[in-house]
Amino acid sequence: MKKLKFNLLFILGITIAIIGCDKNDDNIVTENTSVNDKKQVIVLSQDKVDFGLVKSKTGEKEVVITVTNKSKNTIDSLNIKVNTKSFKGAVTVKGGSTKIDPDKSINITLSYNAKDAKSGEYKDGTLTIKPVNGEAVVVPLLVVVEEEKEDLSKNVLTLDIKGLENLGKDYVYEGWIIVDEKPVSTGVLTSVTFPQTFKVDPVKLKKATKFVLTIEPAIDSAPEEPSETKVLAGDFYNNDAKIDSGIIADFSSVSGKYVLGVFTSYAGTNNPSGIWFVDYKKYPDPSSYMSLPKLPKGWKYEGWVEIKGKLFTTGTFRNTDSHDDNHKSEPHRAYYNRYLRRYFSGEGPSSPSEDFVYNAPKGFKFPADLRGEKTFISVEPYPDNDSTRPFIIKPLAHKIPTDAKPIEDIMTMDKGPVTKIVGTVSR
Structure with missing residues (x-):
């Protein structure tokens, strides 16, 4: 904490001696050995202007001074000057007319405004008040300026998120604040139970402009930098931030259609598998594909079908108008030639897909009948934290009709159960 006290004695007018006042009178008056009836004499209500303690950056303080006309003539105006050359903040005079009738008084208000504080040295200053036909009265300005102290107790960040799911043993969520456009870790989440609190450097926490939540490897080779897989983000407004998954994409207006049929094996297209x-x-008209927003780095889409309670992936993809990533090697659609020791698969339409024809897991029989089952599209971290189950965000979903006709019926997907994750951050 800096404390600088101002005994502002820098004189802008002519200081004169004190006249005609009783020794017990605290007021300041001008003095002259031969009283001139036209001489204008003023008395101030105080012999100094003391603003007391002023914290820089915190606004303004005011002091009211009474000026009394002790002469026999009306004072038409006062010349009021404030020496503030070296102040960080500005001292200004408020008030209307400075006309004073004989033996009457007016109030003037001095305001010390430190909102636009600038760096510089603190030096003495003065207030000078001079009637038109009189002598100047000069009093010191006193200000104790205290730099705003950082509150070291404000080092706690509180995070509250709804609907976040556990990532498994190989990946973790990690929070970050953005300070001077650089990421600063706030710590790794130990669970998905909220609210959670984190101790953060108070100076950095105060300066933070944004909060970001990412998915990181449990064993991180670059712990100082956030990954590309950003889940939630939001800007601080005062001490709070509303965060959401909009940093991934806006899924509010997605749509998609699908068809049952087999295109990659000898099972025949007219097959519900x-x-x-x-x-x-x-x-291949462009309108035939799913309408999904482009995902940033660190994310992919994935198709799913739930068959008799078990989830099967149809593959990950970035583009809706091309095959998914594992089109050539999907075990359930490809026919395995044991002589050539390789899989063979037809192409079919250029879109994400899966034919559940071969290589059924234990307890299942393929070709499978997908009618009456559930299907959906999820948004997955990349690299994937768990390839056996979907991530939270599922923008599209549908229950396949039990009477769906392969190849003939085109089904329209519904809006998925989770299209957005939201939360709050406070400091």
């Missing part, structure tokens, strides 16, 4: 996320009747 395959699902292709495309309007087959319009294919």
Whole structure:
């Protein structure tokens, strides 16, 4: 804490001796050995102007001074000057007319404004008040300026998120604040139970402009930098930030269609064992594909089908108008030639898909009948924290009709159960 006291004695007028006042009178008056009836004499209500303690950056303080006309003539105006050359803040005079009738008084208000504080030395200053036909009265300005102290107790960041799910043993959530456009870690989340609190450097926490939540490897090779997989983000407004998954994408206006059928094996297209996320009747028109926003680095889409309570992936993808990432090697659609020791698979429409024809896991029988089952599209971290189950965000979903006709019926997907994650951060 800096404390600088101002005994502001820098004189802007002519200081004169004191006249005609009783020794017990605390007021300041001008003195002259021969009283001139036209001489204008003023008395101030105090012999100094003391603003007391002023914290820089915290606004303004005011002091009211009474000026009394002790002469026989009306004072038409006063010349009021404030020496503030070296102040960080400005001292200004408020008030209306400075006309004073004989033996009457007026109040003037001095305001010390430190809102626009600038760096510089603190030096003495003065207030000078002079009637038109009189002598100046000069009093010192006194200000104790205290630099605003950092509150070291404000080092706690509180995080509250709804709907976040556990990532498993290989990945963790980590919070970050953005300070001077650089990321500063606030710590790794130990669970998905909220609210949670984190101790953060108070100076950095106060300066933070944004909060970001990422997914990081449990064993992180670059702990000082956030990954590309950013889950939530939000800007601080005063001491709070509303965070959401909009940093991934806006899923408020997504849409998609699909068709049942098998295109990659000898099972035949007219078969309810395959699902292709495309309007087959319009294919390859651009309107035939799912309408999903482009994802940033660190994220991919993934298709899913739930068959008799078990989740099966149809593959990950970034573009809706091309095959998914594992199109050539999906074990359930490809026919394995044991002589050539390789899988063979047809192409089918250029869209994300899967045919559940071969290689059924234990307890299941393929070709599978997908009618009456559930299907959905999820948004997955990349690298994926758990390839066996979907991430929280699922923008599209649908229950496949039990009477769906392969190839003929085009099904329209519904809005998924989770399209956005939200939360709050406070400091």
